[in-house]
Structures are given as C-alpha cells and as structure tokens.
Amino acid sequence: MLNLILFGPPGSGKGTQAAKLVDKYKLLHISTGDLFRYEIGHKTELGMKAQQYISKGELVPDEITIGMLKNKVEANLDANGFIFDGFPRTIAQAKALEDYLHSRSLEVDALLALHVHDEEIVKRILKRGETSGRPDDLDESIIRNRIEVYKSETSPIYDYFDKKGKAYKVDGIGTIDEIFDRLCKQIDSIHI
Numbered sequence: 126m127l128n129l130i131l132f133g134p135p136g137s138g139k140g141t142q143a144a145k146l147v148d149k150y151k152l153l154h155i156s157t158g159d160l161f162r163y164e165i166g167h168k169t170e171l172g173m174k175a176q177q178y179i180s181k182g183e184l185v186p187d188e189i190t191i192g193m194l195k196n197k198v199e200a201n202l203d204a205n206g207f208i209f210d211g212f213p214r215t216i217a218q219a220k221a222l223e224d225y226l227h228s229r230s231l232e233v234d235a236l237l238a239l240h241v242h243d244e245e246i247v248k249r250i251l252k253r254g255e256t257s258g259r260p261d262d263l264d265e266s267i268i269r270n271r272i273e274v275y276k277s278e279t280s281p282i283y284d285y286f287d288k289k290g291k292a293y294k295v296d297g298i299g300t301i302d303e304i305f306d307r308l309c310k311q312i313d314s315i316h317i
C-alpha cells in the first residue's frame with residue numbers, strides 16, 4: 126500500500142493533481158471537501174452540520190470529520206493505497222489518521238506539500254468560483270479566512286510529518302503537467 130497526504134493551502138491544486146496521481150499510481154482519492162459536498166448535496170444530517178462551518182470558511186469539527194474519513198477508508202481497505210486530500214487539516218486529525226492506519230498495520234508514507242503564495246491562491250479560487258458552484262469560492266473575505274485557518278490550524282502538520290522524515294515540499298506554480306512531474310519524482314524517490 127502507498128498512502129499519501131496531498132497537502133497545501135486551499136486552491137493549491139490538490140484536487141487537480143490527485144486526479145492525475147490516482148490514474149498513474151492506482152490509488153483511491155479521498156477528499157474530505159468532496160465528501161462534505163456530497164453530504165450537503167444529499168441534505169444529510171452530517172451535511173447540514175458541515176455546511177454551517179464550510180459556508181464561513183471555518184473547519185468542520187474534528188469529531189465529525191474524523192468519523193467520516195474513517196468510514197470511507199474502512200469501506201475501501203482493498204485499495205492499493207490512498208491519497209488523502211484536504212485531510213488531515215488539524216494536528217488532532219493527523220494523529221487520528223496515524224492511529225487508525227496503525228490499527229490496520231498501515232501508515233502514512235509521505236506528505237507532499239504544494240507551495241503556492243497567498244495572492245495566487247485568492248486569484249485561483251475566485252476564478253474557480255466562476256464555475257465551481259461552490260459558495261465558499263465566491264467571497265474574497267471567506268477565501269482569506271480559509272487561508273488564515275490554513276496557516277494557524279493546518280500548516281503545523283507539515284512540521285509534524287517533517288520530524289518523522291516524511292514531508293516533502295513541491296513548487297505548486299507552473300503548468301499542471303510540470304507540477305505533476307515534480308510530484309511524481311518525489312513519489313518515485315520514496316516509493317519502496
């Protein structure tokens with residue numbers, strides 16, 4: 126199994142790159158953002174709860190998010206491995222993920238962090254908002270809040286995995302294919 130965390134701020138291209146990585150490495154893509162949007166679209170209880178946070182650019186509470194993530198992994202333990210996209214977003218989520226994988230004799234193999242500066246992110250998300258249908262992509266102050274939450278709650282996860290020798294930085298500026306090549310080079314260098 127190859128278990129990767131695709132890491133980086135909102136709008137850094139995780140979803141785009143995950144789709145290409147899934148094709149190449151035959152992994153299962155798990156995006157907590159997509160899972161929440163599915164729940165919201167189906168007006169489930171979980172979806173209704175999550176929407177209250179997402180619409181403000183805040184994080185959905187850990188207990189909701191971790192439970193949802195575990196269910197998804199549990200239902201797909203026959204996969205070749207996972208690409209986690211948008212998860213973990215807090216240190217508590219990172220620890221819960223590791224504990225859960227360990228309980229299944231699995232582990233996080235690598236965290237790949239896409240680097241994109243703030244102004245480029247705001248530009249990309251506003252552009253995406255023209256077609257994504259996502260209300261959280263339309264309002265610049267909500268986007269900036271998501272970036273702030275990323276910096277305070279999420280970015281420490283990089284150091285957490287770096288201390289274990291598992292974190293890798295990847296330049297997230299360039300064409301989709303250039304960035305994909307950079308990611309693949311990193312993965313191939315750690316893939317055992």
Ligand code: ADP
Pocket residue numbers: 134135136157158159161178179180182183184185186190210211212213214215218261271
């Ligand atoms: P982006 O990467 O553009 O922010 P996502 O689709 O990953 O988009 O996430 C959309 C929203 O869903 C986030 O702003 C947050 O409110 C919520 N969300 C997604 N993943 C998590 C998570 N792991 N923990 C808490 N909230 C999450």
